[in-house]
Amino acid sequence: xxxxxxxxxxxGLWLPDPMKLPPGVILPFESVHxxxxxxxxxxxxxxxxxxxxxxPFGKVGAEVSLEEGYEAAKFxxxxxxxxxxxxxxxxxxxxxxxxxxxMVNGALxxxxxxxxxxxxxxxxxxxxxxxGKHARSAVGLAGLxxxxxxxxxxxxxxx
Amino acid sequence: xxxxxxxxxxxGLWLPDPMKLPPGVILPFESVHxxxxxxxxxxxxxxxxxxxxxxPFGKVGAEVSLEEGYEAAKFxxxxxxxxxxxxxxxxxxxxxxxxxxxMVNGALxxxxxxxxxxxxxxxxxxxxxxxGKHARSAVGLAGLxxxxxxxxxxxxxxx
Amino acid sequence: xxxxxxxxxxxGLWLPDPMKLPPGVILPFESVHxxxxxxxxxxxxxxxxxxxxxxPFGKVGAEVSLEEGYEAAKFxxxxxxxxxxxxxxxxxxxxxxxxxxxMVNGALxxxxxxxxxxxxxxxxxxxxxxxGKHARSAVGLAGLxxxxxxxxxxxxxxx
Numbered sequence: 001x002x003x004x005x006x007x008x009x010x011x012g013l014w015l016p017d018p019m020k021l022p023p024g025v026i027l028p029f030e031s032v033h034x035x036x037x038x039x040x041x042x043x044x045x046x047x048x049x050x051x052x053x054x055x056p057f058g059k060v061g062a063e064v065s066l067e068e069g070y071e072a073a074k075f076x077x078x079x080x081x082x083x084x085x086x087x088x089x090x091x092x093x094x095x096x097x098x099x100x101x102x103m104v105n106g107a108l109x110x111x112x113x114x115x116x117x118x119x120x121x122x123x124x125x126x127x128x129x130x131x132g133k134h135a136r137s138a139v140g141l142a143g144l145x146x147x148x149x150x151x152x153x154x155x156x157x158x159x
Numbered sequence: 160x161x162x163x164x165x166x167x168x169x170x171g172l173w174l175p176d177p178m179k180l181p182p183g184v185i186l187p188f189e190s191v192h193x194x195x196x197x198x199x200x201x202x203x204x205x206x207x208x209x210x211x212x213x214x215p216f217g218k219v220g221a222e223v224s225l226e227e228g229y230e231a232a233k234f235x236x237x238x239x240x241x242x243x244x245x246x247x248x249x250x251x252x253x254x255x256x257x258x259x260x261x262m263v264n265g266a267l268x269x270x271x272x273x274x275x276x277x278x279x280x281x282x283x284x285x286x287x288x289x290x291g292k293h294a295r296s297a298v299g300l301a302g303l304x305x306x307x308x309x310x311x312x313x314x315x316x317x318x
Numbered sequence: 319x320x321x322x323x324x325x326x327x328x329x330g331l332w333l334p335d336p337m338k339l340p341p342g343v344i345l346p347f348e349s350v351h352x353x354x355x356x357x358x359x360x361x362x363x364x365x366x367x368x369x370x371x372x373x374p375f376g377k378v379g380a381e382v383s384l385e386e387g388y389e390a391a392k393f394x395x396x397x398x399x400x401x402x403x404x405x406x407x408x409x410x411x412x413x414x415x416x417x418x419x420x421m422v423n424g425a426l427x428x429x430x431x432x433x434x435x436x437x438x439x440x441x442x443x444x445x446x447x448x449x450g451k452h453a454r455s456a457v458g459l460a461g462l463x464x465x466x467x468x469x470x471x472x473x474x475x476x477x
Contacts, residue, residue: 027273028280033258033294035316040258043296099351099358101471103298106461113463114345121346135351137361137471139421140461143265143299145272153260153296157353186432187439192417192453194475199417202455262457302424302458304431312419312455 004091007127008081015082016075017051022146031083037095039088039156043103045148046075047082057147061110064149069104072150073119080154081127088158097124097134098155105149106140113138120152163250166286167240174241175234176210181305190242196254198243198315202262204307205234206241216306220269223308228263231309232278239313240286247317256283256293257314264308265299272297279311322409325445326399333400334393335369340464349401355413357406357474361421363466364393365400375465379428382467387422390468391437398472399445406476415442415452416473423467424458431456438470 008015021027033040046054060069085091102117104110117138125132134154144151167174180186192199205213219228244250261276263269276297284291293313303310326333339345351358364372378387403409420435422428435456443450452472462469 025273026277028277028284029259029295030292031294033292035255035257040294042258042294043298096353098353099360100347101296103296109461111461111463111465113461114343118344118346125346133348133351135349135358135360135471136347137419137421137469138463139361139459139469141298142301142460143268143270143272145270145297147270151296151298153294184432185436187436187443188418188454189451190453192451194414194416199453201417201453202457260455262455300457301460302427302429302431304429304456306429310455310457312453 002090002092004127013078014049015085016047016049016079019047020051032087034087037157037159039084039158041080041084041154041156043151043153044076044079044083045146045151046072047079053146053148056149058149059105059107060116060149061107066112066115069116069149070119073102073117073152074123076150076152077120077123080152093158094128094156095131095159096157097128097132098157099135100152100154102136102138103141103144103151104138105144111140113140116150161249161251163286172237173208174244175206175208175238178206179210191246193246196316196318198247198317200239200243200313200315202310202312203235203238203242204305204310205231206238212305212307215308217308218264218266219275219308220266225271225274228275228308229278232261232276232311233282235309235311236279236282239311252317253287253315254290254318255316256287256291257316258294259311259313261295261297262300262303262310263297264303270299272299275309320408320410322445331396332367333403334365334367334397337365338369350405352405355475355477357402357476359398359402359472359474361469361471362394362397362401363464363469364390365397371464371466374467376467377423377425378434378467379425384430384433387434387467388437391420391435391470392441394468394470395438395441398470411476412446412474413449413477414475415446415450416475417453418470418472420454420456421459421462421469422456423462429458431458434468
């Protein structure tokens, strides 16, 4: 069994099914685009196990608390890992987490974006240790698709 | 004749002239920065054929409708293609569209950013088919240069 | 002595110490993540020489003027150069500035983001000349960490 898969399950976590889109929504791009040994990961959001959008929705610092934002970033990492597993077959193939752009749907005057996106970084580092180290920005957007509190795009290398 | 050029003209579309900047505006960077077989494409906006900024200006969901936002994203793709052709000489040289960051100047409470940036992705896929597949994020910014409704940056590979 | 170091000092500028974080703030990622000959530079902000956050804080176009935003972008370039020097040892090793994403904490209705981020590009080009050429986007965010007026992430190559 994949070591990373086992670590995820040992934490009581899971990888969600592919995103279930609302009727009429078309996303004409790839969740993960592989070129050579690089995988470019499109912006992902937090999903329930069945692929539906995970609540809460809204702006961190208003409808969504900092703690809920941290959780949303953690589950966004799991959405990314699920897409990555479907694309490269085994999460143990990842050799480097390269970079991540952490985008927070922030309320007016909220600016603790790093503390939110730590939900992503903490999980990736816990799973991948040295290979999980990455460059990162964590910033406040004016809005995110489906009113998601967090969206993250990333880049990895694998062999 | 370049196949991609022909496809663009067959659609009744065109590639704009280089961007005409307002007096006093200096942009000290390259529209397209080539390193080896990679081209890093700076943030572009929609232009008229003569290189002037294309109307409408403003926020999608307020002054600019969703449909106008989609058109702005389509014309942003054409601005990018024009810069790319000036840099690499022939659009047929593109072997992979790698990724795009679609930035929408969004009104408060607007969040249909993917439907806006589809104007870019639909055109690129229609022109490049398999080579046009890309990773993407589509998100809401608080503001964009020149009050443009859409700005897109991208990365491609060519030979 | 490093040529770039000398140029920085000849301008009366300096490279700041590592960022001093407020109590309780944890940033579990790398300032600069090196893979092969690529360095991915995390989002940086302007720092004083001792590594403390540089004033002013707030939104460009409101609490922070355009001129102060330009200065913040210049000092953000110095923060990036300081992190880069700590990681690769000598700033003369940089062979290509690849790209930069310039993020401005913008007031409502402010959109002169390029004029702000020129503070970064002008310094990099002045130091690195041909090697300093880069692709760039300069856009308005809804908020930035620590209420910084400017944050910039970048990518370079070195040998």
